[in-house]
Every structure is written in structure tokens, then in C-alpha cells.
Amino acid sequence: MNIHFIAIGGSAMHNLAIALKINGHTITGSDDEIFEPSKSRLKQYGLLPEKEGWHPEKIQPSLDAVILGMHARADNPELLRAKALGVKIYSYPEFLYAHAKNKKRVVIGGSHGKTTITAMVMHVLKHLGKDFDYLVGSRLPDFEVMVRLSNDAPLMIFEGDEYLSSPIDRRPKFHWYHPHVALLSGIAWDHINVFPTFDNYLEQFAIFIRLIEPDGVLIYYAGDEWLTRLVKSERKDLRKIPYTSVPYEVENGVTFLKIGKKRIPLKIFGKHNLSNLHGAWLVCRELGIADSDFLEAISHFKGASKRLELVAENGKGRLYSDFAHAPSKLKATLEAVKMQFPQQQVVACFELHTFSSLNQDFLAQYAHAMDSADQAFVFYSPHALQMKKLPVLSKEAVKKAFARDDLQVFDDKDELVSCLVENTQPDNIFLMMSSGTFDGLNMKALADKLLKRKTD
Structure with a gap:
């Protein structure tokens, strides 16, 4: 089949595109923004679009199907052309x-x-x-x-x-x-x-x-x-x-x-x-x-990526990456780490990244979600708010929502990293929780900074 993906950069979308190419289908795609790891993986399989953006000329009557991702909008120019030409349009499910x-x-x-x-x-x-x-x-x-x-x-x-x-x-x-x-x-x-x-x-x-x-x-x-x-x-x-x-x-x-x-x-x-x-x-x-x-x-199962994934350790201290983003997920993940390492200080960092978590009407759901951490930090990216077309969020509002007096809130990843380096120890258990990337923060580099340093 000859299949075109509208919004090929999505997590499931780019994997479906790769799977279909592996099966011998001819695959093309478009997207207005493609992030890692999708970008590298699409490039590896020869599927990375030459230019970002929407290109209606890619939609031709010879297509057998278009697969439409959630990242696209209902007025997407490629989608409108596919409708006009009568090309079969699928959602990926x-x-x-x-x-x-x-x-x-x-x-x-x-x-x-x-x-x-x-x-x-x-x-x-x-x-x-x-x-x-x-x-x-x-x-x-x-x-x-x-x-x-x-x-x-x-x-x-x-x-x-x-x-x-x-x-x-x-x-x-x-x-x-x-x-x-x-x-x-x-x-x-x-x-x-x-x-x-x-x-x-x-x-x-x-x-x-x-x-x-x-x-x-x-x-x-x-x-x-x-x-x-x-x-x-x-x-x-x-x-x-x-x-x-x-x-x-x-x-x-x-x-x-x-x-x-x-x-x-x-x-x-x-x-x-x-x-x-x-x-x-x-x-x-x-x-x-x-x-x-x-x-x-x-007994051999090591877990899925970013589900309490061990990024690095130094013999005693460890850094884990976890996908937790809803209030119940934060609580469960923190309780698991505290139970597994009862003698060590747990330093928890959470990124507000989803639409719900960045929505002021939903924020109160996070009250006491990070109480079991010994030190608690919350990060959010102003760029994420802009992309989701949400109003500006204040650090004060975030701190109030979590109902923890010593919570520290950051909107700059470099300031967050500096604070972690200055206020923690290499034998701590570090837990980085997000459905995003902490604004592109390299977890292995962060682990090196936190776990390999010498302290007085």
C-alpha cells in the first residue's frame, strides 16, 4: 500500500509508520514539529520529512490511505485535500x-x-x-x-x-x-x-x-x-x-x-x-x-522505558526516570521508591507537562501528591503553556496547589539543575517524573552531575 501519515512525529504514529515500512509498504509523512526520539528514528528508517510543515501536494489520488494523527487540526491543509480527493482516511486506532x-x-x-x-x-x-x-x-x-x-x-x-x-x-x-x-x-x-x-x-x-x-x-x-x-x-x-x-x-x-x-x-x-x-x-x-x-x-522483566527506569547509579545513590504525571501516579511512584529505599533521602522532581496538569482548574488535584518525598521540586516550561494555548501559570499558584510549604517551583531547567546540585547529596535517590522531557533535559548528563560529584 501507499500510505501517507499526517502528523507522523507522534509517539505511536512514527512507530506505526516504521512498522508499515518494515512490512514493505510505501510510507510518506508530514508534521509541523518533530521531537526526539521520533526525529532520529524516522531518519534511521528514511521516513523523516525533508521539511517540517504541511504540504498538500503530497496528497495525491494514488494514495491508498491517509493515517491522521491527533496532533493535526481539523482544518489541516493535507487533511482537507485528502477529503476533497476522496482518499480513505484512518485514525491510527x-x-x-x-x-x-x-x-x-x-x-x-x-x-x-x-x-x-x-x-x-x-x-x-x-x-x-x-x-x-x-x-x-x-x-x-x-x-x-x-x-x-x-x-x-x-x-x-x-x-x-x-x-x-x-x-x-x-x-x-x-x-x-x-x-x-x-x-x-x-x-x-x-x-x-x-x-x-x-x-x-x-x-x-x-x-x-x-x-x-x-x-x-x-x-x-x-x-x-x-x-x-x-x-x-x-x-x-x-x-x-x-x-x-x-x-x-x-x-x-x-x-x-x-x-x-x-x-x-x-x-x-x-x-x-x-x-x-x-x-x-x-x-x-x-x-x-x-x-x-x-x-x-x-523474573527477567526489567520494566518499560521511563517506568521507574534506572538511568544511573553510583553504588548507593540512584537516578530514576518515570512517566508519572497524574496525581495518583505521583503518589504510587513515590511510595514505591520510599518503600524500596527506606534508609535514603528521596529527591522528587515533577514536570507539569500535560494539558490537565498545566490547567489551573485541575492543579488542586495535586494537593499532597508529593508529601512522601524528602525534598520536592516542580518544574514547568512557559513554552509548553504557549504550545497548549494556556494562560500564564505563576509559581505561587503551583506551590499552593501542591499544599507543601517547602516545595520549590522552577520554570527554568538550568535553575532547577543548579538547585539540585547545590542542595542534594550523591547518595540520594533522585526521581524525575514527567510525560515530557523537562524542556529537553539530558537525563544521563544530569545523573553524572548528581551522582559523580564529590561533596565535603
């Missing part, structure tokens, strides 16, 4: 469903943990030599791209994102996939720009449950009150399987899974990750994976 409609579909959804659970399931299947297609929201060890599409795999694993499909398709992405096996990890209000009330947000998960295939399976986190209520009120025909955590203990900085008399060492940690593991385990059971095979495979 629509395209993926068209590919997988004759396969068994597993969808992992929820406000938090879905990338990690999806990654766990994928890791186990790959470890056991199973053939499957997939979509996941983060780069994973041993997986070249975040999307795989094949003709022969009988199964497709989807990370089910609840954000909108495209600027002209206002459905959440996970409404497209119609799973045979579904997992929901929890519900915590997010994406205030498109779901302005919690009830509106909650309804998207109710619709998702209604779209599970007849006589399907719904695995859900029983520790979430709202989710449990929703599951009980929807779909009597589904087989519903609750999960919580699994028994574990921490010894000398290592988390051990306790199964009967066995202690299985893990490379991940944190109560929320043990809950994620239990959910992944139940999904794998539904796919016919024996418990012994799952446990052997999961």
Missing part, C-alpha cells in the same frame, strides 16, 4: 483494528499502569516464543518498535489509551478495539481538556466495557472503588476476574515475589508494580500460559 479484526484481541486499559502491564504480557509471550502483534505506548527492551503488524500472528495485544482517536474522530482510542480479553487497571480523572468532568471521563470506561466481545473476559483492579462499581453495573454476560496485589517482600533493595514457599527475585519494585504483575499474570492465564512459565519469564 481505526487502522490497527482493521488489521486485527480477525485476530484474538487483548486490550489493557486504565488511567495508570497500562503500559507496564502491556509490557509484562508482551515480555512473557516473547520469552516463551509466542507469535503476536502488538501496540504499546513505550519502547521496550528486545522490541525494535512499539507496533508490530503481521499476517500470520493469531493474537494482538493493545495498550488501550482513552485519549481521542483523531481531530475528526472524537472517540477514545480504546473504543475501537473490541477486545476478547480486557483488563482495566483503575480510573483516575485525566485529560480535562476533552473530559471536563469526572462523570464524563468515567463514562468512557463504561462504553469500553460495553464494547468487549460477547462472552468475553474482563480482568479488573479490585482496589479501585469507582472501577469496581462500574464493573458490577455493566455486562452480565462477561466473565469478570478481580485482582489486587501479590505477596512480596523487600530485602536489601530487592523485591521478592512470595508464591507458596518460593521466593522469586524481581527486577521491578513497588506495590503498584506488584498489582500490575498480578493483572498481567491473569491475562496470560487467559492466553493459555502456565503459571510456572509466567513466573519464570516475569
Whole structure:
């Protein structure tokens, strides 16, 4: 096929473009702004547009399809030309469903943990030599791209994102996939720009449950009150399987899974990750994976990119990068780190980056979210506010929202780094939390500054 991507620089979009090129399709694309790592990866595969911007002349009647990313607008000139020429236009979730409609579909959804659970399931299947297609929201060890599409795999694993499909398709992405096996990890209000009330947000998960295939399976986190209520009120025909955590203990900085008399060492940690593991385990059971095979495979799982990812260590001090951005995610990540390293000072830095987190009406949701950190810092970029067309945000308003008197707030990354160097120790545990990049901050360089320095 001859396929053009409008907004090819998006995380999922550029990976889908790469996957389709690997499969032998002819791919072109456009975008008005492309950041790393998308830029380098598109260049590696010969897919980086020669010039940034929108170029309607790229849209020709010879195209078999256009795939439209969420970053584009409804009045995008390439989109308007595609409509005028009658070229088939897909959102990327629509395209993926068209590919997988004759396969068994597993969808992992929820406000938090879905990338990690999806990654766990994928890791186990790959470890056991199973053939499957997939979509996941983060780069994973041993997986070249975040999307795989094949003709022969009988199964497709989807990370089910609840954000909108495209600027002209206002459905959440996970409404497209119609799973045979579904997992929901929890519900915590997010994406205030498109779901302005919690009830509106909650309804998207109710619709998702209604779209599970007849006589399907719904695995859900029983520790979430709202989710449990929703599951009980929807779909009597589904087989519903609750999960919580699994028994574990921490010894000398290592988390051990306790199964009967066995202690299985893990490379991940944190109560929320043990809950994620239990959910992944139940999904794998539904796919016919024996418990012994799952446990052997999961002991090798190192985590997904930016999900409590260890950037560097010096023997005692460590720097972790984490995708946490919603209030519930901040709390869970901080609690995990404090439990894993109870004798060390935890220095937490959080970037306000999403539309919700930079919205003054939503900020109050972060009250006390960073209380468990020994030192707490918040950063936001004025450029991000401009890009999202949001009003100026004051440092005072941010500090008040977090309800922590000693919180320090920065809007300049260099000032943040200087403060960290001057006010912390190399044996601290540093936790950098963001769905963004701290305005392009190099994490490995930061780790070198914080962990390799000498102090008096």
C-alpha cells in the first residue's frame, strides 16, 4: 500500500509508520514539529520529512490511505485535500483494528499502569516464543518498535489509551478495539481538556466495557472503588476476574515475589508494580500460559522505558526516570521508591507537562501528591503553556496547589539543575517524573552531575 501519515512525529504514529515500512509498504509523512526520539528514528528508517510543515501536494489520488494523527487540526491543509480527493482516511486506532479484526484481541486499559502491564504480557509471550502483534505506548527492551503488524500472528495485544482517536474522530482510542480479553487497571480523572468532568471521563470506561466481545473476559483492579462499581453495573454476560496485589517482600533493595514457599527475585519494585504483575499474570492465564512459565519469564522483566527506569547509579545513590504525571501516579511512584529505599533521602522532581496538569482548574488535584518525598521540586516550561494555548501559570499558584510549604517551583531547567546540585547529596535517590522531557533535559548528563560529584 501507499500510505501517507499526517502528523507522523507522534509517539505511536512514527512507530506505526516504521512498522508499515518494515512490512514493505510505501510510507510518506508530514508534521509541523518533530521531537526526539521520533526525529532520529524516522531518519534511521528514511521516513523523516525533508521539511517540517504541511504540504498538500503530497496528497495525491494514488494514495491508498491517509493515517491522521491527533496532533493535526481539523482544518489541516493535507487533511482537507485528502477529503476533497476522496482518499480513505484512518485514525491510527481505526487502522490497527482493521488489521486485527480477525485476530484474538487483548486490550489493557486504565488511567495508570497500562503500559507496564502491556509490557509484562508482551515480555512473557516473547520469552516463551509466542507469535503476536502488538501496540504499546513505550519502547521496550528486545522490541525494535512499539507496533508490530503481521499476517500470520493469531493474537494482538493493545495498550488501550482513552485519549481521542483523531481531530475528526472524537472517540477514545480504546473504543475501537473490541477486545476478547480486557483488563482495566483503575480510573483516575485525566485529560480535562476533552473530559471536563469526572462523570464524563468515567463514562468512557463504561462504553469500553460495553464494547468487549460477547462472552468475553474482563480482568479488573479490585482496589479501585469507582472501577469496581462500574464493573458490577455493566455486562452480565462477561466473565469478570478481580485482582489486587501479590505477596512480596523487600530485602536489601530487592523485591521478592512470595508464591507458596518460593521466593522469586524481581527486577521491578513497588506495590503498584506488584498489582500490575498480578493483572498481567491473569491475562496470560487467559492466553493459555502456565503459571510456572509466567513466573519464570516475569523474573527477567526489567520494566518499560521511563517506568521507574534506572538511568544511573553510583553504588548507593540512584537516578530514576518515570512517566508519572497524574496525581495518583505521583503518589504510587513515590511510595514505591520510599518503600524500596527506606534508609535514603528521596529527591522528587515533577514536570507539569500535560494539558490537565498545566490547567489551573485541575492543579488542586495535586494537593499532597508529593508529601512522601524528602525534598520536592516542580518544574514547568512557559513554552509548553504557549504550545497548549494556556494562560500564564505563576509559581505561587503551583506551590499552593501542591499544599507543601517547602516545595520549590522552577520554570527554568538550568535553575532547577543548579538547585539540585547545590542542595542534594550523591547518595540520594533522585526521581524525575514527567510525560515530557523537562524542556529537553539530558537525563544521563544530569545523573553524572548528581551522582559523580564529590561533596565535603
